[in-house]
Amino acid sequence: MPSSKILVIYTGGTIGMVEDPETGALSPVDFEHLTDQIPEIRKFKCHIDSISYDPIIDSSNMEPAVWVRLAKLIEERYEAYDGFVILHGSDTMAYTASALSFMLENLSKPVILTGSQLPIGMIRTDGKENFITAIEIAAAKKDGRAMVPEVCIYFEYQLYRGNRTHKHNAEHFEAFHSDNYPVLAEAGVRIKYNEPAIHKATDQEFRIFTGMDNDIAVLTLFPGISRQVVFSILSIEGLKAVVLETYGSGNAMTADWFKEIIRDATERDLIIYNVTQCRGGAVMQGKYETSAWLEDAGVISGHDITTEAAITKLMYLLGNGYSTSRVKKYLSKSLRGEMSV
Ligand code: ASP
Numbered sequence: 001m002p003s004s005k006i007l008v009i010y011t012g013g014t015i016g017m018v019e020d021p022e023t024g025a026l027s028p029v030d031f032e033h034l035t036d037q038i039p040e041i042r043k044f045k046c047h048i049d050s051i052s053y054d055p056i057i058d059s060s061n062m063e064p065a066v067w068v069r070l071a072k073l074i075e076e077r078y079e080a081y082d083g084f085v086i087l088h089g090s091d092t093m094a095y096t097a098s099a100l101s102f103m104l105e106n107l108s109k110p111v112i113l114t115g116s117q118l119p120i121g122m123i124r125t126d127g128k129e130n131f132i133t134a135i136e137i138a139a140a141k142k143d144g145r146a147m148v149p150e151v152c153i154y155f156e157y158q159l160y161r162g163n164r165t166h167k168h169n170a171e172h173f174e175a176f177h178s179d180n181y182p183v184l185a186e187a188g189v190r191i192k193y194n195e196p197a198i199h200k201a202t203d204q205e206f207r208i209f210t211g212m213d214n215d216i217a218v219l220t221l222f223p224g225i226s227r228q229v230v231f232s233i234l235s236i237e238g239l240k241a242v243v244l245e246t247y248g249s250g251n252a253m254t255a256d257w258f259k260e261i262i263r264d265a266t267e268r269d270l271i272i273y274n275v276t277q278c279r280g281g282a283v284m285q286g287k288y289e290t291s292a293w294l295e296d297a298g299v300i301s302g303h304d305i306t307t308e309a310a311i312t313k314l315m316y317l318l319g320n321g322y323s324t325s326r327v328k329k330y331l332s333k334s335l336r337g338e339m340s341v
Contacts, residue, residue: 004046004082004139009073010034011066012056013089015114015131018121026119028056034087037120038128046139049081059089059115062096064212064315070096071103071208074111078206083110083138083146087131090115090167090175093153097162098309101151101336102316103209108201110138111151113162117173126173130155133187140191147193148184149201150337159185161199163309163338166279179280180304180340199337213240213318216311220245220277227257234265240318241271241327243302243310250274250283250301251290259293266298269324273331275302275310282340300331302339309338 010016010031017026018033031052035041041048051073057066074084088096097113104111114134116127134154140147151162156174164181185193219233219242234242242265246252252262266272274283274294282304285295295301302310313335317327334341 004141005080006046006048006083006085006135006138007077007081008048008050008085008087008135009070010050010052010056010087011059011070011089012053013059013087013091013115014118015087015116015120015127016056017119019119029121030056034120038131040128040132041135044135044139046082046135048135057089059092059096062089062092064099064214067096067099067103067212068210070100071210074104075206075208078109081109082141083112085131085134085138086111086113088113088115090117090155094162094165094167094176094306094308095312097151097153097165098306098338099212099312099315101163101309101338102312103212104151104206105209106202106204106206107151108146108149108203108206110140110146110148112138112148112154112159113152114154117171117175126156129157133157133191137185137191140193145201148198150184150199152184157187158183159187161197161337163312163336164306166306166308168279177279180282180306181337209316209319211319212312212315214315215240215318216242216314218243218245218307218311221247221252227261230258230261234261234270239270241273241314243273243275243307243314244299245275245277245307246283246291246294247277249281249287249291250276250285250294251288252294254290254293259297262294262299263297271314271324271327271331272299273302273310273314274299275305275307279306300328302331303341305339313338
């Protein structure tokens with residue numbers, strides 16, 4: 001392996017926890033203790049530096065302010081390193097990966113998020129393999145250029161495009177899925193890269209965006225959802241956009257009260273982004289009568305975007321202060337490979 005320089009950023013999560021031998025309780029340890037559990041890491045030919053968050057967090061406490069800290073850290077060290085590995089809890093890893101994919105503009109270096117289902121101090125841990133291979137992928141180059149110049153999640157032998165993933169299992173080692181986009185690499189005896197699926201780096205100058213706007217809500221439809229719930233959410237003061245989680249290929253009920261509330265909202269310039277509750281497949285507004293009216297009402301199709309990517313894409317676009325029509329235009333396009341359009 002060429003002598004790449006990798007920065008490991010440790011934010012917390014199960015990977016960094018050790019079990020108290022007496023009580024069995026899990027508690028986080030600092031990075032020094034974490035690497036003590038993986039002596040293999042010293043055998044890497046690449047140079048590895050690390051930064052630990054203080055305090056380290058369970059990723060359920062993730063918030064945009066932490067994404068901003070991560071983006072700034074990467075910006076500060078961008079020139080000094082060839083790649084970045086972020087150790088992160090798995091619970092909100094897909095959100096962080098999606099957010100960073102938008103916030104890190106013109107990225108030409110790997111940013112690989114990983115973590116584990118079992119703490120690194122446990123004998124059966126998945127953390128060691130995840131961590132070691134994530135470093136190897138972050139350091140990988142071809143013709144002097146990063147092999148994977150994008151924000152990814154590496155988990156259980158698979159490398160995924162970060163903004164295509166979701167956590168699908170709370171117990172299996174294979175915790176993540178990317179239903180609408182192929183894996184970028186698979187780690188077996190060798191790491192096999194799926195080169196045609198990997199984003200090509202641009203030569204444009206890297207910069208970060210830090211003004212994420214969280215004036216958004218998610219409204220998940222279910223049979224029996226009341227008028228009051230829909231109305232209350234769409235009437236929240238200051239709300240700028242809603243991710244509407246619909247059924248199947250983007251379908252919603254056709255009750256008059258529901259249509260009226262949605263039409264009234266879009267007329268008030270509230271942005272409604274239609275994302276399917278299914279994890280695989282895409283919204284196709286107009287395929288059924290139950291979705292054709294959404295198109296007419298000015299609801300924007302999210303195609304095959306994940307809810308995690310839809311939320312963070314909206315935060316990014318709204319934070320840019322674009323006009324409603326410009327936000328809608330960008331919502332229909334793929335900005336970072338988050339949709340197949
Ligand atoms: N609750 C933990 C976290 O997301 C779970 C994990 O790391 O897998 O931080």
